Amino acid sequence: MEKVQPAKPPTPRDVLGVPAVPPARASAAGNRWRDRVLRLHRRMAPPPLQILESLFGILEHGVLVALCEAGVPEALTRPMPVAELARRTGTDADALERLVRFGATRGWLRIDRRGAVRPTAVTAFLHRDHPGGWRAWVDFAGGDDVVGAVRRLSASGGADPFAAANGLPFFEWMTTHGERGAAFDGAMEAGARMHGLVLAKALPWTSPGSVCDVGGGTGALLATLLAHEPGLTGTVLDLPSVVEHAVEHDRLTAVAGDAFESVPAGFDTYLLVNVVHDWGDEDAVRILGTVARAATAQARVVVVEAEATARPVAGVAVATDVLMAALTPGGRERTAEEVRALGERAGLRLVSRAPLASGDVAWTFRTG
Ligand SMILES: C[S@@+](CC[C@H](N)C(=O)[O-])C[C@H]1O[C@@H](n2cnc3c(N)ncnc32)[C@H](O)[C@@H]1O
Numbered sequence: 001m002e003k004v005q006p007a008k009p010p011t012p013r014d015v016l017g018v019p020a021v022p023p024a025r026a027s028a029a030g031n032r033w034r035d036r037v038l039r040l041h042r043r044m045a046p047p048p049l050q051i052l053e054s055l056f057g058i059l060e061h062g063v064l065v066a067l068c069e070a071g072v073p074e075a076l077t078r079p080m081p082v083a084e085l086a087r088r089t090g091t092d093a094d095a096l097e098r099l100v101r102f103g104a105t106r107g108w109l110r111i112d113r114r115g116a117v118r119p120t121a122v123t124a125f126l127h128r129d130h131p132g133g134w135r136a137w138v139d140f141a142g143g144d145d146v147v148g149a150v151r152r153l154s155a156s157g158g159a160d161p162f163a164a165a166n167g168l169p170f171f172e173w174m175t176t177h178g179e180r181g182a183a184f185d186g187a188m189e190a191g192a193r194m195h196g197l198v199l200a201k202a203l204p205w206t207s208p209g210s211v212c213d214v215g216g217g218t219g220a221l222l223a224t225l226l227a228h229e230p231g232l233t234g235t236v237l238d239l240p241s242v243v244e245h246a247v248e249h250d251r252l253t254a255v256a257g258d259a260f261e262s263v264p265a266g267f268d269t270y271l272l273v274n275v276v277h278d279w280g281d282e283d284a285v286r287i288l289g290t291v292a293r294a295a296t297a298q299a300r301v302v303v304v305e306a307e308a309t310a311r312p313v314a315g316v317a318v319a320t321d322v323l324m325a326a327l328t329p330g331g332r333e334r335t336a337e338e339v340r341a342l343g344e345r346a347g348l349r350l351v352s353r354a355p356l357a358s359g360d361v362a363w364t365f366r367t368g
Helices: 012-016 024-043 047-055 057-069 082-089 093-106 121-126 135-141 144-151 161-166 170-176 178-202 220-228 281-294 316-327 336-345
Strands: 109-111 117-119 209-214 232-238 252-256 269-273 300-305 349-355 361-366
Touching: 012 178, 024 349, 047 057, 057 093, 057 135, 082 093, 093 109, 121 135, 135 178, 144 161, 144 316, 161 170, 161 316, 170 178, 178 220, 178 269, 178 300, 209 220, 209 281, 220 232, 220 252, 269 281, 281 300, 281 336, 300 336, 336 349, 336 361
Parallel strands: 209 232, 209 269, 232 252, 269 300
Antiparallel strands: 109 117, 300 361, 349 361
C-alpha cells in the first residue's frame, strides 16, 4: 500500500510554542539565565523552606497528572468558574479547586481576579489533541511503572530501579505492555518532532541524501526532517512492536530490528537520538560498533543527546541523567570527552560538536 504524506508537518509553534527555532546560542543563554534566577529564587528561602519546597516537588508531578487525567486541559476551552469546570469534567468542585489553585501557581492554568479559571499557553500544550503531542509525556511519566522506578533511586548504585520495581528491564516492559509502550512511544514522538525541526536547521543535509534513524521510535523525527528536506529519504530502525506503529510518509521506510545485531548499510547519515544515553558503556559501544560497521567512509554518524557539564545546571540534562539512572541498567548523560571516547572504542572518529536549540548536542563522527 502506498504511504501518504502527513497532512501538515509540525511547525516550531506547534512543537515549541515559538514562531521559529531559536539559534542554539540564544537558547543556551536563556537556559543560563533561568538557572541563575532559579538559584536566586531558592537562596531567597531559608534552608528549612528550601528542604520542604524540594520535597513538595512530588506534588507538582501528582497534581499535573491528576488535572490531566480529569480532562481539565480539554474542558477549559474558555474562562469559567471552578463549579462549571467541575461539571464539565465530572469531578468534585472542592477537590478540583484545590488542584486548580496549585496548578495556577505553576502556570498550567490561571485564576483571574473574578475567580474564573482561564487557560494559559501551557494548558493548550497539555490538550490531548495539541499538535506538539507533549501531553504524552504526562501519560508516560505519570505511570505507576515510572513512578515506582523513581522511588527506588538510591545512592548505592549498581541496581536497575525500573526492573526492581516492575520485574522487567525498561524496553522489555514497554514492548510487552501495549498501553505503556504506546505512552512511551508517544512521549518520544513529541521530543522527536522537536529534534526533527532542530536538526533540519542545525546540520547540513545533502540532496539527494539518505538518513537512517537508529532507535528512531515511530519515525516522527524523520517525518519532520523529511518535510523540511525534500531531497532526503529516511529509514527508521526500531524494535518490531514500535515500528508496527510507524508514522506514514512517502519517503520513510520502517525497519524492525535489533540495533545490537545489525543496522542497514549504505546511508549518508546515521542518527542516534537519545539512544546512546539509554545504555551503559559496554552496550553503548556495541550499538555504536554496529552502526560503524554499517557506515561507509563517506557516511556520518550523528549522536544527539544532552551533555553532562562539569558544573551542573538546572535543566533537562541533570534531570534526564537521573531519569536514566531510574529507568535503565547503566544509561546516563555523558561529558563531551566520554562521548568521544565511546565513539573511538567503536571505531568512530569525532569530527564536530554542535550545540542545538533543544539544549542537546549533536556529535558528528566518521568511520575513517
Ligand atoms: C529513548 S528512546 C529514543 C527514541 C527516539 N530516538 C527519540 O529521540 O525520540 C530509545 C529508542 O530505542 C529503541 N530501542 C531499544 N532497544 C533497541 C534495540 N535493541 N534495537 C533498536 N532499537 C531499540 C526503543 O524502542 C526506543 O524507541
